[in-house]
Amino acid sequence: MFFKNYQLTFMTTTFLGTLMAVSSNSWILCWIGLEINLMSFIPLILSDLNFKSTETAIKYFLTQAVASVILITAASFTALQMKNYYLESMNFFLFLALSIKAGLAPFHIWFPQVTEFISWFKCFIIFTWQKIAPFMLIINFNISVFTYFIIIMSATAGAVGGLNQMSSKILLTYSSISHSAWMLMLASLSLKFWTFYFLIYFFVLSPIIFAMNFLNFKKIKEINSSKINLKTKLMLSTLIMSLGGLPPFLGFLSKLIALTVAVKTFPMVIMITLVASSLVSLYFYTKMFFNSLTASLPEKKISSSEKKINKFIIFSLAGNLILSNLVLLI
Amino acid sequence: MASLISMRFGLLYFLSAETMFVEWEMFSFSSTSIIMILIFDWMSLSFTGLVMFISSMVLFYSIMYMEGDKFLTRFIFLVYFFVLSMVFMILSPNMISILLGWDGLGLVSYCLVIYYQNVKSANAGMITVLSNRVGDVAILLCISWLLNFGSWNFFYSQFVYSYEVVSFMVILVILAAMTKSAQMPFSAWLPAAMAAPTPVSALVHSSTLVTAGVYLLIRFNYTLGINNFLLFIGMLTMFMSGLGANFEMDLKKIIALSTLSQLGLMMTSLGLGFYEYAFFHLLTHAMFKSLLFLCAGVFIHSMGDTQDIRAMGGLMISCPVTSLYFIISSMALCGFPFLSGFFSSDMIIEFFFQGKMNLIMGCLMVLSTLFTLTYSVRLLYFSFFNNMGNRYFLSLAESINMLIPMTFLIFMSVLAGGWLSVYLFPMNFIFLPLWLKLLVVTMIFSFFFIYFFLVDFKVMKKISSTSGLAYFLGSMWLLPFISTFALTPIIKYGVKILNLVDQGWVEFLGGQGFIDKSKFISSKADVLNSVSMKFFMFSFFMGVLVLFLA
Numbered sequence: 001m002f003f004k005n006y007q008l009t010f011m012t013t014t015f016l017g018t019l020m021a022v023s024s025n026s027w028i029l030c031w032i033g034l035e036i037n038l039m040s041f042i043p044l045i046l047s048d049l050n051f052k053s054t055e056t057a058i059k060y061f062l063t064q065a066v067a068s069v070i071l072i073t074a075a076s077f078t079a080l081q082m083k084n085y086y087l088e089s090m091n092f093f094l095f096l097a098l099s100i101k102a103g104l105a106p107f108h109i110w111f112p113q114v115t116e117f118i119s120w121f122k123c124f125i126i127f128t129w130q131k132i133a134p135f136m137l138i139i140n141f142n143i144s145v146f147t148y149f150i151i152i153m154s155a156t157a158g159a160v161g162g163l164n165q166m167s168s169k170i171l172l173t174y175s176s177i178s179h180s181a182w183m184l185m186l187a188s189l190s191l192k193f194w195t196f197y198f199l200i201y202f203f204v205l206s207p208i209i210f211a212m213n214f215l216n217f218k219k220i221k222e223i224n225s226s227k228i229n230l231k232t233k234l235m236l237s238t239l240i241m242s243l244g245g246l247p248p249f250l251g252f253l254s255k256l257i258a259l260t261v262a263v264k265t266f267p268m269v270i271m272i273t274l275v276a277s278s279l280v281s282l283y284f285y286t287k288m289f290f291n292s293l294t295a296s297l298p299e300k301k302i303s304s305s306e307k308k309i310n311k312f313i314i315f316s317l318a319g320n321l322i323l324s325n326l327v328l329l330i
Numbered sequence: 331m332a333s334l335i336s337m338r339f340g341l342l343y344f345l346s347a348e349t350m351f352v353e354w355e356m357f358s359f360s361s362t363s364i365i366m367i368l369i370f371d372w373m374s375l376s377f378t379g380l381v382m383f384i385s386s387m388v389l390f391y392s393i394m395y396m397e398g399d400k401f402l403t404r405f406i407f408l409v410y411f412f413v414l415s416m417v418f419m420i421l422s423p424n425m426i427s428i429l430l431g432w433d434g435l436g437l438v439s440y441c442l443v444i445y446y447q448n449v450k451s452a453n454a455g456m457i458t459v460l461s462n463r464v465g466d467v468a469i470l471l472c473i474s475w476l477l478n479f480g481s482w483n484f485f486y487s488q489f490v491y492s493y494e495v496v497s498f499m500v501i502l503v504i505l506a507a508m509t510k511s512a513q514m515p516f517s518a519w520l521p522a523a524m525a526a527p528t529p530v531s532a533l534v535h536s537s538t539l540v541t542a543g544v545y546l547l548i549r550f551n552y553t554l555g556i557n558n559f560l561l562f563i564g565m566l567t568m569f570m571s572g573l574g575a576n577f578e579m580d581l582k583k584i585i586a587l588s589t590l591s592q593l594g595l596m597m598t599s600l601g602l603g604f605y606e607y608a609f610f611h612l613l614t615h616a617m618f619k620s621l622l623f624l625c626a627g628v629f630i631h632s633m634g635d636t637q638d639i640r641a642m643g644g645l646m647i648s649c650p651v652t653s654l655y656f657i658i659s660s661m662a663l664c665g666f667p668f669l670s671g672f673f674s675s676d677m678i679i680e681f682f683f684q685g686k687m688n689l690i691m692g693c694l695m696v697l698s699t700l701f702t703l704t705y706s707v708r709l710l711y712f713s714f715f716n717n718m719g720n721r722y723f724l725s726l727a728e729s730i731n732m733l734i735p736m737t738f739l740i741f742m743s744v745l746a747g748g749w750l751s752v753y754l755f756p757m758n759f760i761f762l763p764l765w766l767k768l769l770v771v772t773m774i775f776s777f778f779f780i781y782f783f784l785v786d787f788k789v790m791k792k793i794s795s796t797s798g799l800a801y802f803l804g805s806m807w808l809l810p811f812i813s814t815f816a817l818t819p820i821i822k823y824g825v826k827i828l829n830l831v832d833q834g835w836v837e838f839l840g841g842q843g844f845i846d847k848s849k850f851i852s853s854k855a856d857v858l859n860s861v862s863m864k865f866f867m868f869s870f871f872m873g874v875l876v877l878f879l880a
Binding site for chain 2: 059062066093096157162163164280
């Protein structure tokens with residue numbers, strides 16, 4: 001199963017914190033919501049009972065606490081300056097704080113170190129849920145030079161960082177960083193586009209995490225060995241390719257729509273960087289499963305856990321393969 | 331079947347002179363749209379009808395001919411794909427879909443030539459596909475050149491404002507057609523491609539693949555106009571292959587060279603601007619040439635798979651019906667009066683003689699027609715009137731399954747010429763002096779008998795087997811040698827380029843170099859992961875503090 005029963009207490013407050021931060025009128029309430037989120041995520045990290053979970057929790061706490069400090073300071077400064085209208089002078093720092101919270105480069109150092117030692121489900125929460133609050137708050141800001149800087153850095157860091165890695169969690173971390181770059185570009189435009197991209201990312205990522213959880217794949221070597229049947233291998237490989245943004249799959253649709261929407265507003269360099277980083281990151285996506293499909297190893301029968309995964313993955317596969325083509329046919 | 335429907339509509343469309351375009355808009359993207367068009371006019375429909383007719387006959391035939399073959403399914407699939415590509419190419423009005431069909435034709439003909447997997451077939455397939463590839467490159471360049479003119483259709487290129495601009499495209503199209511139809515510099519592959527199974531030769535190398543080039547030129551006829559270059563090349567090919575077939579000893583190679591000769595005739599008529607006559611000759615030639623190949627297949631089958639004509643003799647006794655068909659189609663090929671070959675090739679020759687030309691052209695044309703006759707008669711002599719040269723005393727009779735498709739074809743090849751000529755060209759006015767008009771017919775009848783006397787002379791025997799002249803003329807003026815061995819220095823240079831460029835600095839800049847540099851950068855970036863967090867935090871906090879105060 002995904003999570004233990006006792007983790008439910010703090011999961012509710014995590015979700016509550018995000019919802020509070022998103023639906024708030026002032027920055028102080030945002031800060032409160034984000035702090036609730038942070039504080040209730042720490043016990044979730046600690047409940048893993050790893051030999052490194054304390055260290056992970058401390059790293060996570062420190063980074064996010066620094067971000068919260070910057071946030072509350074900048075929020076106070078805006079409140080101080082506000083007489084009749086809202087001055088945007090502190091937007092830079094608010095944006096900075098939120099990007100540290102989301103794990104965008106160049107503030108992404110904590111991200112792989114944290115995700116390496118927590119369980120798959122917490123990974124999933126960090127990749128998806130913890131990004132909702134920062135991005136939804138970033139929607140309020142205008143596009144600035146700093147936005148361009150972060151997009152380019154995140155794209156590069158996400159692509160290049162994953163090239164030398166062995167552990168599949170860290171690969172997904174760097175993929176999350178590079179997807180965050182795309183999400184940042186869309187969030188600077190409007191809510192609708194970011195929601196679209198985020199939902200597709202969520203939809204594509206969840207069966208992968210589910211499968212990795214069940215099959216207990218920690219390193220790339222394990223995926224590439226033939227412990228799983230050919231059908232499962234094919235399904236997993238199509239899902240990973242969809243995450244990487246390869247054309248007929250769903251992941252490509254999100255990137256395509258992002259490009260067609262953002263090409264009117266963003267300078268061309270950023271588009272090119274994003275697309276190039278997508279291309280380079282395809283390398284480590286392919287590394288995950290390529291050997292399993294091309295090496296000739298003896299086939300094994302389907303085990304019972306695979307049957308459970310397969311049932312789940314098939315639905316997401318249907319979405320991945322068919323949905324994007326249906327949209328394009330219009 | 332489909333062929334009959336196609337033919338009927340084709341001829342109907344000719345009468346009403348209408349063309350039907352079927353368009354399918356694949357997708358439109360801002361202001362451009364990608365549309366897939368098929369053209370149905372009388373030429374494409376009748377040609378489709380012909381292709382389907384011949385391919386259905388060949389498929390019936392090949393079930394019997396290739397029985398006992400382990401991979402018959404593969405063979406049938408390949409033939410099917412071939413027909414699909416051919417029909418697609420015929421029905422396309424623009425260069426992109428022509429290229430699709432063209433490439434499909436080249437690829438599938440390669441697969442069919444190497445069907446029997448031995449060294450000779452491999453070499454033959456290689457030279458086939460490489461020669462065709464030159465034409466593919468020409469069409470690709472043509473596509474990119476046509477981007478200037480706004481459309482890839484071939485109708486619009488005739489309206490281009492000045493000829494110099496479109497002349498490059500014309501050169502490319504002629505090059506493509508020359509390589510596909512095995513005209514003079516590129517004719518090495520057609521006799522070599524006889525390493526394919528005989529049904530393949532009947533379908534591919536007699537009627538459809540090699541006529542694809544001629545069909546392309548017919549489609550471009552408004553842009554080409556009257557072309558000197560085509561005239562010369564066609565005449566040269568006709569002459570050379572006719573001469574070469576007289577010295578050749580392999581049955582299928584003789585028939586291949588006769589195909590080449592008739593292709594040269596088609597090119598000549600195109601060069602003169604008579605595209606309708608070229609098309610008509612294409613249709614009728616396909617009928618009797620495929621029939622010739624099928625008969626040759628029966629002969630080869632009955633002699634135990636040898637193709638040498640010195641091993642044949644007395645085949646009239648063992649395969650009577652087939653030899654009847656063989657004689658009839660040979661006569662149709664030569665232009666025997668009122669068989670189908672007469673209506674098509676004779677018409678071209680008479681129209682040729684109506685115009686002004688120099689002595690050499692006239693002589694070459696007469697001589698080439700003569701050669702058609704001589705190699706056909708030579709073939710007849712060696713297969714029927716020779717002493718029994720059979721190495722093994724084996725002769726399998728023809729089977730009824732192989733005869734039925736041949737019967738259909740003989741029916742069409744005898745009658746189709748007359749029917750189509752009355753239908754397509756009801757009024758022909760020919761104005762020739764008497765000796766020119768009678769030249770061809772008297773040649774046919776006289777040389778038919780003269781040849782039987784000639785072939786027994788000792789001098790002829792000595793020339794035709796061992797001398798250097800015979801070697802030169804018989805191997806198509808040393809073309810296969812030039813196309814393969816003489817090009818070796820160029821290929822060696824290509825190997826050098828491969829080592830220097832493709833596996834040299836291009837790798838360094840593109841594939842391997844990029845991944846090395848990326849891995850290097852990534853490993854350096856990973857260092858930060860092992861640095862202690864404390865240092866990072868502190869420096870970051872200090873930085874932000876400075877920013878706040880500034």
